[in-house]
Amino acid sequence: MKEIVHPELRSLLGDPRNVDRRTFVVTSLGAGFAAAVLPVSAQTIATPADGLVAGEVKVPAKGGDMVAYRAMPTDGTRFLLNHAGEIWRAVSKAPGAEGIGGPFEDVGVVMRPGPDSLPWEGLQGTDSFFAWPVGGRWRALYGSARTETKPITHWLVGPAEAPALAGPWRRVTEDNPAPIEPLFIENPIVTELEGGGFLAVYDSQTLDGIGWAWSGDGVRWDRGQGLVIQPNAGEWSKDLRTPLGLVPEGGDRFTVFYTGFEQAPDWDRLLTEAGGPVTCAVGFAELKLER
Numbered sequence: 400m401k402e403i404v405h406p407e408l409r410s411l412l413g414d415p416r417n418v419d420r421r422t423f424v425v426t427s428l429g430a431g432f433a434a435a436v437l438p439v440s441a442q443t444i445a446t447p448a449d450g451l452v453a454g455e456v457k458v459p460a461k462g463g464d465m466v467a468y469r470a471m472p473t474d475g476t477r478f479l480l481n482h483a484g485e486i487w488r489a490v491s492k493a494p495g496a497e498g499i500g501g502p503f504e505d506v507g508v509v510m511r512p513g514p515d516s517l518p519w520e521g522l523q524g525t526d527s528f529f530a531w532p533v534g535g536r537w538r539a540l541y542g543s544a545r546t547e548t549k550p551i552t553h554w555l556v557g558p559a560e561a562p563a564l565a566g567p568w569r570r571v572t573e574d575n576p577a578p579i580e581p582l583f584i585e586n587p588i589v590t591e592l593e594g595g596g597f598l599a600v601y602d603s604q605t606l607d608g609i610g611w612a613w614s615g616d617g618v619r620w621d622r623g624q625g626l627v628i629q630p631n632a633g634e635w636s637k638d639l640r641t642p643l644g645l646v647p648e649g650g651d652r653f654t655v656f657y658t659g660f661e662q663a664p665d666w667d668r669l670l671t672e673a674g675g676p677v678t679c680a681v682g683f684a685e686l687k688l689e690r
Contacts, residue, residue, distance in 0.1 A: 484524030521545030533617035
């Protein structure tokens with residue numbers, strides 16, 4: 400079986416053949432995050448956290464704690480506090496797999512709003528960023544939205560590229576925004592497939608489902624499609640949201656973990672006020688790719 404594991408991930412996870420689904424879930428957030436910030440810069444840059452509750456959190460799980468990061472306004476009121484987003488590089492102070500739990504140190508900005516921002520980008524700034532290697536270079540999809548206008552007309556993503564994972568990154572003007580979705584796409588995560596091709600999964604407007612898109616070369620993307628992964632409408636998630644990536648299980652089979660609201664969210668309130676009593680959880684589904 401052909402391994403599709405980048406050397407930087409291998410250095411963090413060890414032999415990928417020994418990584419089962421539980422190990423992947425427990426370690427993948429930190430490992431992927433740490434891999435995305437190499438190499439380490441000698442310069443330390445502090446990220447202001449004024450008006451924020453921010454920091455690492457650990458979620459107890461069988462087989463080990465899952466590591467996450469949270470940042471939220473201290474007063475829980477203004478949605479427009481989510482503005483002028485920047486994508487930062489951070490590196491753990493501990494080497495190898497021991498560094499998954501941090502502590503982390505900010506070392507530089509990968510992408511931010513500026514003179515090279517495109518017309519579709521808006522007040523939200525750069526709100527997501529996922530990179531993958533292809534053809535000796537690196538590609539990424541970054542997100543933004545014009546949150547300065549109400550109603551908000553779109554959340555989109557566009558391509559960026561760099562000679563190395565550490566950058567420098569630049570926006571690609573061709574097919575930007577990406578033609579995957581015309582109105583709403585958030586947090587795409589790209590997986591290179593055994594046998595060729597690339598598959599992106601993302602948050603979409605698909606009821607009880609996620610979005611997915613195919614690329615033959617990792618550069619040009621087909622129009623996205625919806626995939627229902629909660630066959631019984633609203634079975635546990637009243638608003639199914641972000642897929643957290645694909646876990647290869649062999650034979651073109653994958654496990655996808657995803658987030659969802661346990662109560663129907665009031666989006667008008669969420670986008671303008673404190674939000675209300677809503678809770679979220681994580682579910683998973685098993686998928687098979689049909690070529």
